[in-house]
Ligand SMILES: [Fe+2]
């Protein structure tokens with residue numbers, strides 16, 4: 001089967017959904033497990049979101065009609081809500097507390113909502129905007145980008161930004 005960026009992004013959504021299900025099943029005593037699952041979420045979520053923001057969303061925006069532009073704006077706002085508000089709240093929470101459990105649940109719900117909107121609306125539009133060849137090329141570019149120093153730098157920057165927000169939340173709850 002030909003490669004398709006939309007199939008790759010969808011399968012990453014499913015991996016994230018599964019991780020959040022696992023987190024929701026943990027108890028407040030599962031310190032190590034929660035830490036590991038949160039690290040797994042970040043390792044998958046951040047490159048996915050950043051590549052969408054830097055590469056996929058701009059390509060989508062260029063070809064979008066008015067409805068597409070609205071969909072693009074919605075997606076961007078949801079990414080910002082995750083990066084600047086909800087993920088910092090999770091990271092500001094002690095993993096052995098109900099606060100963590102609650103914040104992680106909200107993060108999982110927001111990611112699921114956002115992913116579902118992408119799949120049902122944005123990717124449907126993208127399937128008409130981009131040829132099979134373009135979608136296959138994007139899939140190769142995404143794989144190469146994930147292994148590149150640029151992706152590592154983006155990851156470090158995003159984690160520093162979220163970490164800073166989390167620190168502020170700890171100081172001023
Ligand atoms: Fe997204």
Ligand SMILES: [Fe+2]
Nearest residue numbers: 009052115118
């Ligand atoms: Fe996505």
